[in-house]
Amino acid sequence: MVKSMNRPFNSILFDSHLNHRHPLFPISWIHFSVLRFVTFLLVVYTMQAPKGIASPVPISWYPTLSVLMLAIGLVITASFFIYEATSSRRNRSLAKELFTGAVASIFLGFGSLFLLLSCGIYV
Amino acid sequence: MKMGFRFDLLVLAVALLSTPALSDLVLTRVDRRVDLTSHIVRITSTLKVENTGKDSVSEVLLVFPERQAKNLAYLTALSSTGKGKAKTAAVNLPVKNVNSEGMPPALVAYSVSLPEGGLGKGESFTFDVSVVFTHSLQPFPEKITQADTQLLVFEESAYFLSPYAVKVQSLTVKLPHPRVESYTKLENTKIQGSEIKYGPYENLAPFSYSPIVVHFESNQPFVVARELVREIEVSHWGNVQVTENYDLVHGGSQIKGEFSRLDYQARPHIRGAAAFRNLIAKLPPRAHSVYYRDAIGNISTSHLWGDARKTELEIEPRYPMFGGWRTAFTIGYGLPLQDFLFKSGGKRFLNISFGSPISEIIIDTLIVKVVLPEGSRDISVSTPFPVKQWEETKFSHLDVVGRPVVALEKSKVVPEHDQYFQVYYKFNSISMLREPIMLISGFFFLFVACIVYVHADLSISKSSASYLAKVQWEEVQSVIQQVNNLINRCLTVHDKLDASLRDLSRTGDVQACKTARKQADGLLKELSKELKPLLSILQTSPQAVQILPKVEELVVKEKELQDKLMVKHTTVVECYEKKVSGREIENRIASQQNKITALRQEVDDLLDFIDEL
Numbered sequence: 001m002v003k004s005m006n007r008p009f010n011s012i013l014f015d016s017h018l019n020h021r022h023p024l025f026p027i028s029w030i031h032f033s034v035l036r037f038v039t040f041l042l043v044v045y046t047m048q049a050p051k052g053i054a055s056p057v058p059i060s061w062y063p064t065l066s067v068l069m070l071a072i073g074l075v076i077t078a079s080f081f082i083y084e085a086t087s088s089r090r091n092r093s094l095a096k097e098l099f100t101g102a103v104a105s106i107f108l109g110f111g112s113l114f115l116l117l118s119c120g121i122y123v
Numbered sequence: 124m125k126m127g128f129r130f131d132l133l134v135l136a137v138a139l140l141s142t143p144a145l146s147d148l149v150l151t152r153v154d155r156r157v158d159l160t161s162h163i164v165r166i167t168s169t170l171k172v173e174n175t176g177k178d179s180v181s182e183v184l185l186v187f188p189e190r191q192a193k194n195l196a197y198l199t200a201l202s203s204t205g206k207g208k209a210k211t212a213a214v215n216l217p218v219k220n221v222n223s224e225g226m227p228p229a230l231v232a233y234s235v236s237l238p239e240g241g242l243g244k245g246e247s248f249t250f251d252v253s254v255v256f257t258h259s260l261q262p263f264p265e266k267i268t269q270a271d272t273q274l275l276v277f278e279e280s281a282y283f284l285s286p287y288a289v290k291v292q293s294l295t296v297k298l299p300h301p302r303v304e305s306y307t308k309l310e311n312t313k314i315q316g317s318e319i320k321y322g323p324y325e326n327l328a329p330f331s332y333s334p335i336v337v338h339f340e341s342n343q344p345f346v347v348a349r350e351l352v353r354e355i356e357v358s359h360w361g362n363v364q365v366t367e368n369y370d371l372v373h374g375g376s377q378i379k380g381e382f383s384r385l386d387y388q389a390r391p392h393i394r395g396a397a398a399f400r401n402l403i404a405k406l407p408p409r410a411h412s413v414y415y416r417d418a419i420g421n422i423s424t425s426h427l428w429g430d431a432r433k434t435e436l437e438i439e440p441r442y443p444m445f446g447g448w449r450t451a452f453t454i455g456y457g458l459p460l461q462d463f464l465f466k467s468g469g470k471r472f473l474n475i476s477f478g479s480p481i482s483e484i485i486i487d488t489l490i491v492k493v494v495l496p497e498g499s500r501d502i503s504v505s506t507p508f509p510v511k512q513w514e515e516t517k518f519s520h521l522d523v524v525g526r527p528v529v530a531l532e533k534s535k536v537v538p539e540h541d542q543y544f545q546v547y548y549k550f551n552s553i554s555m556l557r558e559p560i561m562l563i564s565g566f567f568f569l570f571v572a573c574i575v576y577v578h579a580d581l582s583i584s585k586s587s588a589s590y591l592a593k594v595q596w597e598e599v600q601s602v603i604q605q606v607n608n609l610i611n612r613c614l615t616v617h618d619k620l621d622a623s624l625r626d627l628s629r630t631g632d633v634q635a636c637k638t639a640r641k642q643a644d645g646l647l648k649e650l651s652k653e654l655k656p657l658l659s660i661l662q663t664s665p666q667a668v669q670i671l672p673k674v675e676e677l678v679v680k681e682k683e684l685q686d687k688l689m690v691k692h693t694t695v696v697e698c699y700e701k702k703v704s705g706r707e708i709e710n711r712i713a714s715q716q717n718k719i720t721a722l723r724q725e726v727d728d729l730l731d732f733i734d735e736l
Contacts (some may be wrong), residue, residue: 013207017723052460053461053465053466055460080570081573084577087604088598092578094578098571098574101571102567102570104566105566108562109559110562112566118519120412121363122361123358123558
């Protein structure tokens with residue numbers, strides 16, 4: 001196997017405005033795909049092992065979370081509208097309305113975000 | 124051959140200049156292998172250089188004629204230790220373009236830096252040089268019919284063009300088929316199968332040049348992308364979306380005459396040997412949501428299969444590609460974020476391949492655009508070869524100020540350029556909440572609009588009869604709601620009393636029962652006190668005329684129910700104290716119970732009736 005590194009991986013900062021020829025990965029055209037993969041593995045596992053960044057919420061949860069949050073949000077929206085319809089002008093309390101609206105909008109907001117993500121629109 | 128004429132002139136010019144050797148290096152052995160099996164020309168040369176002078180030398184010059192250097196796409200030098208096939212450690216040698224004074228002007232020179240210490244007196248050093256040329260195979264004849272096979276012309280020099288003297292050298296030209304139309308026959312030339320060997324030639328002066336021309340048959344797919352725009356969009360919610368827009372042309376002999384679909388479909392290898400029908404793209408593993416479409420719509424002639432190391436996509440354009448024909452399409456796919464985005468130090472970086480995943484493609488202009496999420500700062504790029512770079516902004520989903528885009532451009536890209544490059548940037552994780560907060564505030568705005576609408580009083584005249592009537596009716600409604608609430612609370616107290624009776628029958632605790640009754644009593648008295656002012660309001664209001672009798676009836680019935688329940692409760696408790704049997708108790712309160720249930724039913728009916736108003 002051809003050894004491919006003589007420079008630390010992440011100390012490379014290439015000045016592309018200077019006209020240097022500076023190939024860092026010696027690649028013979030016969031083995032380039034294998035070398036590319038091995039180079040990447042070497043970098044990831046032997047150097048500082050940079051950690052892969054993943055989404056804060058596991059992707060497999062997106063559809064479940066979206067259905068759950070939208071359902072809860074819609075239930076709270078329904079209760080908001082029922083309160084609006086059945087209460088008379090004097091009995092209405094603004095604080096209760098705003099609170100119900102805020103909680104409903106939080107759940108609906110997160111639910112619609114996860115809905116967009118689970119449909120493949122990675123916003 | 125007529126084509127050799129220009130090269131003879133070059134030889135003459137070079138010979139006339141007769142420059143002295145640039146330094147005291149001598150190439151003791153040069154072995155060159157020209158690979159013409161694909162439309163991309165790859166020349167691998169193994170050079171053994173020896174220092175015959177006194178001073179240590181730190182660089183070796185490689186020269187190319189200007190015409191050839193114009194098509195040069197990739198040049199790399201590796202040093203190899205070990206003999207023959209046992210290459211143990213290959214160290215990459217930096218190569219740079221130089222302008223040297225002692226050089227004929229029609230040549231372009233590159234300098235290979237030797238490893239530390241240079242080459243001392245008498246030492247020798249072996250290294251490999253790989254050069255890749257694009258558009259170096261000229262189709263001849265330039266136009267062919269559908270049934271013809273493609274013939275290409277390749278021009279090279281049998282002697283290695285170098286500013287140093289060469290002791291021993293050889294050249295091997297590898298062709299895709301054993302069929303050669305013609306080739307220049309110099310001394311020591313032989314053809315073995317599909318390889319033409321020139322050499323060995325000994326003791327040649329610097330800058331010696333002997334042009335050779337090989338005219339051979341090749342039906343390899345001549346895939347040339349005139350422009351490729353690769354857009355790589357990073358989303359921190361877990362996806363890297365790559366969209367590639369291709370503008371492809373068949374770069375071989377142009378087709379003349381007509382295209383017969385019937386002939387092509389019946390015998391594709393005879394009528395259409397120079398065409399290519401499909402392309403294979405090797406995508407990274409775990410690629411998902413792959414699509415292949417063009418301006419018309421989706422193209423369904425594609426196949427996808429994947430394993431743990433790669434995902435292979437085979438695509439067929441809408442028509443077979445003959446010489447000179449063009450097609451444009453888009454390939455898109457999504458990749459999992461954790462395979463490509465990493466965190467190191469305080470920065471995040473995206474590590475992804477630069478070139479196209481399609482195999483054996485020449486790209487005349489490649490533009491890679493990396494779209495980073497909104498809120499990314501301090502963006503820097505690190506590539507293994509020089510590229511032209513600039514920044515743009517893109518407006519995408521849920522964007523306020525737009526996403527920063529780093530665009531990299533490179534011309535003459537060959538598969539050797541398909542290496543990993545990195546884009547570094549800083550991103551605050553809290554900024555990810557910007558998107559849900561935007562959606563939440565959108566929904567909240569809707570709710571606030573509803574509240575405002577309901578609270579708004581849009582009547583024009585505040586003293587008209589209908590407006591006053593409406594206001595009074597709303598008051599009556601609120602009072603009735605309050606009455607409703609109170610009656611419901613009374614009913615719950617009744618239920619509690621019943622529950623205490625059931626507890627009594629289960630546990631026999633008379634004292635607890637009595638305390639429950641006292642509590643219930645107290646509560647009911649309070650509730651009736653609250654009811655009184657509400658009833659008086661209803662009596663005074665003119666709008667409540669219709670509903671007042673029903674409400675009064677409800678209150679009266681509820682009072683009756685209360686009294687009857689109390690009586691029943693006391694009788695049951697007394698019976699328990701006297702230790703009367705269960706059946707006796709039931710007999711005594713049977714009639715009471717019937718009346719209670721009937722009353723309860725009526726109260727419930729009245730409540731429903733009032734609710735409906």
